[in-house]
Amino acid sequence: EDGQLSEATRAAILELPSEAIAALLESLPVNSRLQVWALVSDDERGDVLFEMHDDARRHLIGEMEEADLRTMAARLSPQELVELNELIPEKLYSRRLKLMSIKEQTAVNTAMRFDDDQVGRNIDSDFISISENLTAQQVMRLLRQWQIPSNTDLLCLVSEDGLYAGSVQLTDLFNAHPQQQINELKLEEDPAVGAEMHMSDLADHSYQNHYAMTPVVDDAGHLLGRITSQDILGWVQDEAESQLLQQAGLSEDEDLFAPVKRSAKRRAVWLGINLCTALLASWTIGLFEATLEQVVALAILMPIVASMGGIAGSQTLTLAIRGLALGHLSSSNANIIFRKEILVGLLNGIIWALVIGTMAGLWFAKPAIGFVIGAAILVNLIFAAVSGVIIPLILDKLKIDPALSGAVILTTVTDVVGFFAFLGLGSLFLV
Amino acid sequence: EDGQLSEATRAAILELPSEAIAALLESLPVNSRLQVWALVSDDERGDVLFEMHDDARRHLIGEMEEADLRTMAARLSPQELVELNELIPEKLYSRRLKLMSIKEQTAVNTAMRFDDDQVGRNIDSDFISISENLTAQQVMRLLRQWQIPSNTDLLCLVSEDGLYAGSVQLTDLFNAHPQQQINELKLEEDPAVGAEMHMSDLADHSYQNHYAMTPVVDDAGHLLGRITSQDILGWVQDEAESQLLQQAGLSEDEDLFAPVKRSAKRRAVWLGINLCTALLASWTIGLFEATLEQVVALAILMPIVASMGGIAGSQTLTLAIRGLALGHLSSSNANIIFRKEILVGLLNGIIWALVIGTMAGLWFAKPAIGFVIGAAILVNLIFAAVSGVIIPLILDKLKIDPALSGAVILTTVTDVVGFFAFLGLGSLFLV
Numbered sequence A, B: 001e002d003g004q005l006s007e008a009t010r011a012a013i014l015e016l017p018s019e020a021i022a023a024l025l026e027s028l029p030v031n032s033r034l035q036v037w038a039l040v041s042d043d044e045r046g047d048v049l050f051e052m053h054d055d056a057r058r059h060l061i062g063e064m065e066e067a068d069l070r071t072m073a074a075r076l077s078p079q080e081l082v083e084l085n086e087l088i089p090e091k092l093y094s095r096r097l098k099l100m101s102i103k104e105q106t107a108v109n110t111a112m113r114f115d116d117d118q119v120g121r122n123i124d125s126d127f128i129s130i131s132e133n134l135t136a137q138q139v140m141r142l143l144r145q146w147q148i149p150s151n152t153d154l155l156c157l158v159s160e161d162g163l164y165a166g167s168v169q170l171t172d173l174f175n176a177h178p179q180q181q182i183n184e185l186k187l188e189e190d191p192a193v194g195a196e197m198h199m200s201d202l203a204d205h206s207y208q209n210h211y212a213m214t215p216v217v218d219d220a221g222h223l224l225g226r227i228t229s230q231d232i233l234g235w236v237q238d239e240a241e242s243q244l245l246q247q248a249g250l251s252e253d254e255d256l257f258a259p260v261k262r263s264a265k266r267r268a269v270w271l272g273i274n275l276c277t278a279l280l281a282s283w284t285i286g287l288f289e290a291t292l293e294q295v296v297a298l299a300i301l302m303p304i305v306a307s308m309g310g311i312a313g314s315q316t317l318t319l320a321i322r323g324l325a326l327g328h329l330s331s332s333n334a335n336i337i338f339r340k341e342i343l344v345g346l347l348n349g350i351i352w353a354l355v356i357g358t359m360a361g362l363w364f365a366k367p368a369i370g371f372v373i374g375a376a377i378l379v380n381l382i383f384a385a386v387s388g389v390i391i392p393l394i395l396d397k398l399k400i401d402p403a404l405s406g407a408v409i410l411t412t413v414t415d416v417v418g419f420f421a422f423l424g425l426g427s428l429f430l431v
Helices: A007-015 A018-026 A030-039 A042-051 A054-063 A066-073 A078-083 A090-098 A102-112 A136-145 A199-208 A229-247 A260-286 A289-294 A296-326 A334-363 A367-397 A402-429 B007-015 B018-026 B030-039 B042-051 B054-063 B066-073 B078-083 B090-098 B102-112 B136-145 B199-208 B229-247 B260-286 B289-294 B296-326 B331-363 B367-397 B402-429
Strands: A129-131 A154-158 A164-169 A213-217 A223-228 B129-131 B154-158 B164-169 B213-217 B223-228
Touching (some): A007 A030, A018 A042, A018 A054, A042 A054, A042 A066, A066 A090, A078 A102, A090 A102, A102 A223, A154 A213, A164 A213, A199 A229, A223 A229, A229 A402, A229 B296, A260 A289, A260 A402, A260 B296, A260 B331, A289 A296, A296 A334, A296 A367, A296 B260, A296 B296, A334 A367, A334 B260, B018 B030, B018 B042, B018 B054, B030 B054, B042 B054, B042 B078, B066 B090, B078 B090, B078 B102, B102 B223, B154 B213, B154 B223, B164 B213, B223 B229, B229 B402, B260 B289, B260 B402, B289 B296, B289 B402, B296 B331, B296 B367, B331 B367, B367 B402
Parallel strands (some): A129 A154, B129 B154
Antiparallel strands (some): A213 A223, B154 B164
16 A cells, blocks of 8 residues: 555664664654554563654654553653653553562652752663672672673772762772772762752763763762763753754754644744734834834834844853853853953944945935944944843843843844934934 | 962862863953963863863963973873864974874874864774783783773774774673683674764764763774763763854854954954845835835834744744754655644744734724734745745755854845735735
């Protein structure tokens, strides 16, 4: 039949690793997506969903028969169960949890105590912990019997009362004397972090230390698990992606093939917010209705003033946001940067005021128009510089991420100031 | 004296790790920056510069006395020499290179053969390679004598003729029989990558495989070095930062405290590009000068049409750019996404046409104005959806990164189309 997959395609798909199947599913329209999903084995489905974005997996889970869903849920790993907990029915969640080993149950319950972007939520419970009272030789013997998980370059030591007691670099075992106590090999600078830590802080931390894994402990000093560099890398990549999407008012989970109605509804919210800011700009223009009637050149040139202000402002804003993120900008040095940005705005304001003023004066054969637009550009570029520094600092103080709402607020300011300066000067000098 | 650092501050600074000193230097205005720099020891200076952005380190190097610069250059590590090669005088570069061991010289010369964003440029030559003809016991004995670098979870095997022969997971040594040949322990799926590979491809690759390091080979099969997960993480973080800056027409190396003149000059370029697009919009408005003279309400409402189009378009654009980056969007499924986005544009177009049309009609007490702006919004939102899919696909075909120039092109289109539709309909129905 036409809509069916060929034998060769089926075979090729079954060979793919789960990350590739996940990417394939997300790049397929709804119908073909369900056909490919039907090929994925019960065992692999949890793996594949784990790698997908929220919308697309919600869609697949929504289309599954109850029996299939039950089979899949019963095979989820602890990490998969945590990741998918909001998408599968409560009943299947608890049933799966009950059938896990005590160790796995603890892992799930521990992870669920933390937020998505806390270290505790993202830990991997597949790691090696060892009593701190053993000798190097005893540890080597144990390691020979165990399956050592990938990305292991540290052994975590645990004291008799079950608390985390430090970490040993795996390679240090090679140089140790067989009878040496393992806890004598402990790293001086302990690499462990608290489970409450934010993932983005850990990302910076991990770049500075030098192990493939980071042990994670709770407030009471219990060892909860570890995070590998790969986990952190995945998180950083997801974050960068999600930040780009959020700047356009989109959710990071947005599915390319989401139903039209749902997509339209979500995006409508951002359009509505934007409408409010655009209305503010229109209202400003409306104040000068009488002037515009007399000097139509003002209407023609208006967008230039607003747009130059918006661009200059967003340059300052972007630098300030990066400065805040890297810790280079704070209230202690804001003054100096403030002064510098105003000077940059002044310099570019003068240059572009001359260029645009001359062009506009020639275009409308009226030097006064050139003067008015030049002055407005100068005012708006200085104002843009001021706002570009102040807005992110204020948002940061209010604990609002300036990377998300900074640009909308800034362009509202530069639009309103630009229109007001331009049309205001126009009413004074051109009417 | 006033401008001097106190003893306590000096002592505290000297205790900091080099990453923290780098961040501190970048957050200081020029004068204090030089004072802190004077405290950094000759040995640590290379380390610190390695962690800084280009502009700030260019500034520090520019301010150094020749003798200090010579001392610092003579102590650079191979990785530091590669990173700083464009910033120090040719003569000091070659002098440092000559004084290195053969192994280090090879590392530098190898790295210099590749571009900044290729794997080959970023490799770490501090790793363990071992002849593939040894037994497990012989390897263990060697490892006991060597200093094993951090982030080592693989041993790279080399054949008799010096070619890369596969990798062994370090932990597999624990379970091996002492007399077993090391090359029998080789990983089936070889983790090595080619030195020509782009770092961003490696970042995706590394997230999928499971080692703390990735061996790097050249075309001829020689083992050049390795890349650790930490190196990749650092690169991904830098990339995300640089992408945000480039979207605002800024260089990733921009220094918060760069001289006003240099900052102004750099940003002027982006303002100039923006001016061209703004002029195009003004020119479009100019076509309807006569209409604007008669119906000033059009001038007041213009920004709303352009801005709604810009927002809707950038939402589609952002999704398309992400889709391209993740491999979810290609010419094979572009058609389906195209149709979906047009429908979303249509739906939101209808909703916002009604809302804005009603508001505008009431505002100016003239239903025809409501009709004209409603129709213009509808047209612009559909056009925005079309452009949001087509522009990134075309740029991608032309090998231009759509994340950089896509937004500028898109808003130019939505401005021009929006003004043309709105003022054109206005001339037809309102004059």
